[in-house]
């Protein structure tokens with residue numbers, strides 16, 4: 001596989017725009033098993049535009065984080081992916097930190113997410129970033145796999 005060199009100083013993080021959709025869908029389809037209709041992307045964006053962010057190198061989108069507000073105090077990560085050749089280079093951590101700052105600015109105190117119980121690398125990534133497993137949901141995904149609920153309280 002191609003292993004691009006990444007200088008984290010060249011990463012730009014900004015809010016998602018509708019014309020990003022083709023690139024975003026391509027990354028999500030390559031990296032996540034679950035499939036989402038275009039309407040889902042639109043409705044996530046319309047519900048909370050600040051919570052839908054992308055990371056770029058030049059004009060190329062290399063990472064996506066889409067979320068929702070569960071309540072005025074809690075955000076929920078719905079999709080989170082870094083494109084395959086760009087994983088393991090610090091881009092996901094950068095995107096997550098940026099997202100946590102958006103949450104703090106909005107007065108949100110905690111973040112939750114669901115992750116496949118078999119997704120060891122993502123679980124480890126979230127644990128390194130301060131998330132803990134608080135519960136499990138049986139048969140959460142469309143292929144019957146269960147999910148862990150992970151949760152982080154923001155300082």
Ligand SMILES: CC(C)(COP(=O)(O)OP(=O)(O)OC[C@H]1O[C@@H](n2cnc3c(N)ncnc32)[C@H](O)[C@@H]1OP(=O)(O)O)[C@@H](O)C(=O)NCCC(=O)NCCS
Nearest residue numbers: 031080081082087088089090091092093115122124125128
């Ligand atoms: C989970 C995911 C979003 C994390 O993003 P990422 O960019 O790969 O994450 P990072 O590079 O910041 O961190 C990953 C690892 O790389 C290492 N790393 C961080 N910065 C690094 C750098 N500059 N150079 C080399 N390695 C680095 C970290 O030690 C980290 O290890 P850990 O996973 O054991 O914590 C990404 O791997 C991904 O898209 N996975 C597939 C989709 C997925 O499972 N999404 C989550 C669904 S809930």
